[in-house]
Amino acid sequence: MKLKILLATVIVALISACSPSAEQESQTPDQVGASDAEERLTDVETPSAIKVTEASVIEAQLEDDLSKLGCFACHAVDEARIGPTYRSIAVLYRQADAKALLVNKVINGGGGIWGPMPMISHPHLTPEILNPLIERILALPGE
Amino acid sequence: MKNISRLLLVVSCLIAPLCQAADLSGRVTDGAGNPVPQVMISVDNGNVQPGDTTVTVFSDEQGEYRISELESIEGMTVRAVKAGYLVVEPESTRVPLVASANGEVRQDFVLKPGMDAETLPASVWMEQMPAGAGRELALLQCASCHQVPSRKMRDFAKHLAYLSEEDRISSWKSMIQYMRIKVFEIGPDGSRVSPEYVDFETMMNPDFSLFNLHDEEVIGEYLGKHMPTDYSDATGLAYDQGPNLTNGDTLIREIHLPKTSLIREIALTPASPYLWGADLQKNRLFRVDPDNPADQVAYPVPFEGPTGPHTLNDDADGFIWDANIEGDVVHRFDPVTEEWKAYDQFPEGAVAHDIALNSSFQVAKDINGKLWLTLIGKNKMASLDPETGAVEEFDIPLAEGNKPFRAAVYGAALRGDGKEVWFTQLTGGLGALDTETGELVFWQDYPEGKGPRRIAIDDDDNLYVTLFGSGEMDIFDTREHKLLKRVALPDPNAAPYSAIWDRWRNVVWIGNSNADAIYRYDVASGEIGHIPLPSTHAYLRMITFDRKTGNLWTAYSHMPIGSGPSSFVMIDPGDNPVIN
Numbered sequence: 001m002k003l004k005i006l007l008a009t010v011i012v013a014l015i016s017a018c019s020p021s022a023e024q025e026s027q028t029p030d031q032v033g034a035s036d037a038e039e040r041l042t043d044v045e046t047p048s049a050i051k052v053t054e055a056s057v058i059e060a061q062l063e064d065d066l067s068k069l070g071c072f073a074c075h076a077v078d079e080a081r082i083g084p085t086y087r088s089i090a091v092l093y094r095q096a097d098a099k100a101l102l103v104n105k106v107i108n109g110g111g112g113i114w115g116p117m118p119m120i121s122h123p124h125l126t127p128e129i130l131n132p133l134i135e136r137i138l139a140l141p142g143e
Numbered sequence: 144m145k146n147i148s149r150l151l152l153v154v155s156c157l158i159a160p161l162c163q164a165a166d167l168s169g170r171v172t173d174g175a176g177n178p179v180p181q182v183m184i185s186v187d188n189g190n191v192q193p194g195d196t197t198v199t200v201f202s203d204e205q206g207e208y209r210i211s212e213l214e215s216i217e218g219m220t221v222r223a224v225k226a227g228y229l230v231v232e233p234e235s236t237r238v239p240l241v242a243s244a245n246g247e248v249r250q251d252f253v254l255k256p257g258m259d260a261e262t263l264p265a266s267v268w269m270e271q272m273p274a275g276a277g278r279e280l281a282l283l284q285c286a287s288c289h290q291v292p293s294r295k296m297r298d299f300a301k302h303l304a305y306l307s308e309e310d311r312i313s314s315w316k317s318m319i320q321y322m323r324i325k326v327f328e329i330g331p332d333g334s335r336v337s338p339e340y341v342d343f344e345t346m347m348n349p350d351f352s353l354f355n356l357h358d359e360e361v362i363g364e365y366l367g368k369h370m371p372t373d374y375s376d377a378t379g380l381a382y383d384q385g386p387n388l389t390n391g392d393t394l395i396r397e398i399h400l401p402k403t404s405l406i407r408e409i410a411l412t413p414a415s416p417y418l419w420g421a422d423l424q425k426n427r428l429f430r431v432d433p434d435n436p437a438d439q440v441a442y443p444v445p446f447e448g449p450t451g452p453h454t455l456n457d458d459a460d461g462f463i464w465d466a467n468i469e470g471d472v473v474h475r476f477d478p479v480t481e482e483w484k485a486y487d488q489f490p491e492g493a494v495a496h497d498i499a500l501n502s503s504f505q506v507a508k509d510i511n512g513k514l515w516l517t518l519i520g521k522n523k524m525a526s527l528d529p530e531t532g533a534v535e536e537f538d539i540p541l542a543e544g545n546k547p548f549r550a551a552v553y554g555a556a557l558r559g560d561g562k563e564v565w566f567t568q569l570t571g572g573l574g575a576l577d578t579e580t581g582e583l584v585f586w587q588d589y590p591e592g593k594g595p596r597r598i599a600i601d602d603d604d605n606l607y608v609t610l611f612g613s614g615e616m617d618i619f620d621t622r623e624h625k626l627l628k629r630v631a632l633p634d635p636n637a638a639p640y641s642a643i644w645d646r647w648r649n650v651v652w653i654g655n656s657n658a659d660a661i662y663r664y665d666v667a668s669g670e671i672g673h674i675p676l677p678s679t680h681a682y683l684r685m686i687t688f689d690r691k692t693g694n695l696w697t698a699y700s701h702m703p704i705g706s707g708p709s710s711f712v713m714i715d716p717g718d719n720p721v722i723n
Binding site: 067070072073074082108109110111116117118119120121123124 | 294295298299302303306307310311313314317318320321324325328338343705706
């Protein structure tokens with residue numbers, strides 16, 4: 001559990017360190033947070049697990065964007081939660097040109113694919129909001 | 144912008160007879176020519192935006208109704224609703240207002256008996272589910288935020304139709320796990336108790352949650368076994384909210400508020416001509432001019448960090464008191480000078496929920512000049528010196544195995560002599576402290592699921608305690624420390640949130656979360672009736688008064704944000720009370 005928190009902190013810190021705005025400001029709270037995370041990183045048993053490739057940054061960003069809509073309660077890129085992982089959704093649906101189907105499933109809810117638990121409906125979300133996010137989920141690598 | 148369009152409207156009205164102020168009238172019959180009384184007739188533009196108003200009246204004994212002094216009929220629509228009836232004529236639900244050649248605006252309706260699934264309150268769906276501990280706990284825990292079943296609950300339940308009972312139960316249990324997360328999303332903008340700051344495992348941990356493992360077990364099992372999976376047809380359901388108290392003079396005005404706000408409570412004081420709302424989402428008070436509802440002004444709470452104002456009450460000096468869900472601070476606001484005073488000596492994590500009210504339903508001082516508050520974060524009571532801001536904490540009982548925040552110490556009332564403060568706990572009981580010593584002088588446990596919530600006290604020191612989970616109300620004699628009476632409210636699934644004693648009428652008003660109606664309990668006769676509300680998902684918490692007119696005011700605050708109407712609501716019961 002602790003490892004995951006630290007990983008998240010590190011990834012967020014790395015993303016902000018890469019962004020131009022963070023480079024411009026010399027003593028920002030973000031940077032204080034980053035050095036904090038680096039210090040605490042020595043506690044982690046398996047530092048070799050942290051490989052921040054470009055793909056993982058993209059995935060963290062996707063998870064973050066989806067979290068803002070509340071999706072994280074049931075889904076993560078790779079961590080099994082109440083619902084399927086984004087990566088397994090990508091693997092199942094990316095061949096099938098299923099974008100419209102998935103948008104519909106998010107808005108109206110539905111189930112029967114991953115087990116008995118149906119997805120809750122999200123009537124306040126629109127295809128305009130969901131389309132680009134679903135596209136990014138379907139673009140996740142994996143087999 | 145709104146003011147400009149209003150001005151244009153006034154100017155155009157000078158030249159166009161179409162939009163002159165008008166009276167709308169009509170008659171409601173049953174098709175055989177017999178009058179149908181107590182039909183809700185609502186007028187608005189059919190697509191209400193913040194600042195717009197919906198006006199509702201009720202047909203009288205002859206089936207006649209009249210809405211006077213409509214500013215304009217242009218773009219306005221009218222609809223008729225009565226629980227237990229379907230509208231036969233006209234065919235469309237909303238009818239545009241049209242003036243006849245002589246300038247008269249009339250719209251008649253024909254109704255026939257029938258149940259309309261679209262306009263019935265959530266509670267009717269619960270009625271067919273078995274009573275008992277499961278239903279009470281489900282109502283207490285789920286209807287704390289939204290109606291049961293809400294639209295999303297119904298959507299979810301529909302998908303369970305073809306599953307086995309075992310899978311339905313496991314699905315509802317998963318839903319409760321999901322709600323552990325959603326609880327962290329209901330804080331104000333910038334909240335520290337949010338997914339942004341709390342890690343996933345902590346949020347999912349039943350021991351840190353408002354929904355513990357026992358809740359998951361009991362509620363999941365109950366909903367899995369009994370929750371209907373089809374909500375399209377309401378035939379055969381029963382609508383019973385007791386006698387309908389409306390008449391031809393009853394008037395309801397819904398003033399619509401921004402959907403991005405979560406304005407859960409309203410306060411009025413004779414010192415200010417405005418309506419004041421607590422906007423939990425946006426960390427601000429929200430001011431609305433009742434005579435010009437498009438005039439809506441935000442007053443951010445002056446505090447470093449989020450506050451989430453959620454409880455709002457006036458006092459005898461014309462101040463408005465604001466208890467905040469975050470920041471461990473309580474504010475006093477002067478609506479005349481617009482000056483704030485912060486009381487920030489509360490201990491960390493205290494979360495003051497309610498300030499004890501007196502029989503005038505106002506924030507009041509005890510015999511030593513102190514205020515009393517419930518600290519929902521710590522399961523404690525606190526006294527507050529309004530002059531110095533000094534806070535003193537006092538312990539109250541906690542059942543073995545329960546957590547302080549889940550015990551949820553909630554409502555509070557001060558006895559007339561100022562010597563005792565009474566309090567409730569949602570999963571706990573009812574108690575009283577001696578205000579001079581802080582000692583517990585009365586305690587009564589409540590069975591799980593009863594959920595005693597916001598309480599009121601009358602001039603005889605009788606205390607009214609609504610039981611949210613079981614739809615009852617207990618009346619206690621706070622002088623003798625004994626239960627006088629348990630009253631079964633008309634609908635056991637109404638989720639009665641609050642009791643408010645009304646001195647002018649000697650009645651108790653009850654704000655329901657799950658019935659789209661308020662109740663009136665007549666203290667002398669013991670009779671109960673209801674006033675239906677014009678909106679569905681009309682989730683109520685407190686009711687308060689316009690102390691000049693005796694009209695009632697409340698607010699709709701269905702959660703999460705945007706899932707129901709967001710409005711201030713004025714109710715003139717049409718009973719012409721004597722106000723003194």
